Amino acid sequence: MELGDKIYDFEERLVRLAGRVIFFCKKLENNFESDYYKKQLIRSSGSAALNYGEAQGTITNKDFIHKLALLCKELKESRSSLKILKYIKAGDALKRDWLLEELDEVIAISSKMIINKQK
Secondary structure (H helix, E strand, C coil): CCCCCCCCCHHHHHHHHHHHHHHHHHCCCCCHHHHHHHHHHHHHHHHHHHHHHHHHCCCCHHHHHHHHHHHHHHHHHHHHHHHHHHHCCCCCHHHHHHHHHHHHHHHHHHHHHHHHHHC
């Protein structure tokens, strides 16, 4: 699967995102700054995928919305970590920019899912 290939299953998209983050982070330099943000980035992107898995098992709309809100929070945290890495010019620029674009898209999708469930 190529970097830009679209996946229409949201769970698969989150799993791919978390995996691509790991691949991106494996290639970062081993220094204090990179280590700090790559660990944070791996945790937050992976947590987003896991929270979506939990959301699928919820019984009430309120629980579903809560899990999606956590997912959004983790995705936004991932985006902030990547923006910091971009600012310090860490990692492959093409892959980093793809991750940032993908994060923006999945944040928008998950936010829309919350709005739709609240109606």
